[in-house]
Amino acid sequence: MTSAGFNVTSSLTLVGFSSLSGHSSLLFLVFLLLYLFVLFSDSLVIYIICSQRALHRPMFAFVASFLLNSVTAGTLIYPKLMSDLLLSGSGLVKVSRTFCLCQGFFVSSLGGASFMLLSAMAFDRYLSICHPMHYAVLVTPAKVVLMLLLCWMLPAILVLVSTLLASRLPLCRAQLDRAYCDIYSILSLSCGGAAAQLSGIYSLLIVTATVFLPAAFMLFSYARILFICLRRSRSFSNKALQTCLPHLLVFFNYSISVYLDLMLRRLQSNRESDSTLITSILMMLVPTVLNPVVYGLKLKEVFTHVKRLLSCRRDS
Secondary structure, eight states: OOTTOOOTTOEEEEOTTGGGGGGHHHHHHHHHHHHHHHHHHHHHHHHHHHHOGGGOSHHHHHHHHHHHHHHHHHHHHHHHHHHHHHHOTTSOEEEEHHHHHHHHHHHHHHHHHHHHHHHHHHHHHHHHHHOGGGHHHHSOHHHHHHHHHHHHHHHHHHHHHHHHHHHTSOBSOOEEOSSSOOHHHHHTTBOOSHHHHHHHHHHHHHHIIIIIHHHHHHHHHHHHHHHHHHHSOHHHHHHHHHHHHHHHHHHHHHHHHHHHHHHHHHTOOSOHHHHHHHHHIIIIIHHHHHHHHHHHHHSHHHHHHHHHHHHHHHHO
16 A cells, blocks of 8 residues: 555545535525425335335336435435535535445446336336236236345445445545545546456446346337337227336436436546536436436326325315
8 A cells, every 4th residue: 555545544625616616505595495306206216116006017116116225315414505505604614434435336236227227117117018818927026126125236246346346445546526425436536547447447347237238128128019009009009108108208318317427427627526516416406306206297197196196185
């Protein structure tokens, strides 16, 4: 380890909000309102899916799991950001390397799980629309549980290995130009060498396995669905596309956020904190806020129960 390196217990500095430290109170209020909205709306949709027997179907099980994944990620990030905004007047936040690694593990694994859950939804829609006669046999409750476990466990195991590799690397810098920790950014602080290159290659393989491959599978599945719809009646096509539209909207929402995040990482200039803040907003605020809106409004079965539940509360 070089003299500039840091051991496992050394602190890191997050500077994602340093350029906007003068607006910390306003940002805190915005984060608080958005977090409360995410908690309420996600919990409402999950509650409706769990309480209505008519919604106890594989598609809605995947939707509820996806929203649970989203609200868990928000709970792991939003409160920490709000406390950072209140406690750091300069915009610089010191965290332990252990905490940063833990946050990076959860952020990365839950992000990968989101894409895998979206691919499971696409697979479910593909079987339902393209092979309706065999759907009940192919998609049983036991297989749904296995798919859900795979969507959560595979990214967690892969990212855990990457986190352990990152924890053993010596660091030559302690300043992380982001508002939150992730494994890729922690790797960028290392001193280089064969171990750092190996960790970087492994991280790229994780992104390929949990983001790019599921995204390619989703595009293939929806392309097949579109091909089938073009050969069927108009009423069948409208119904099929209506059930696929929410998943496509959420998929493109996540894909655009990930693409912009990767581009901003490569095009970082001297105004790194500004681009980091934009990345943080895109990667956290936009997906977590839009997910319950899309599934609550665009899924007709869910929206009907949401409207009925809210109207009953208003009448009472």
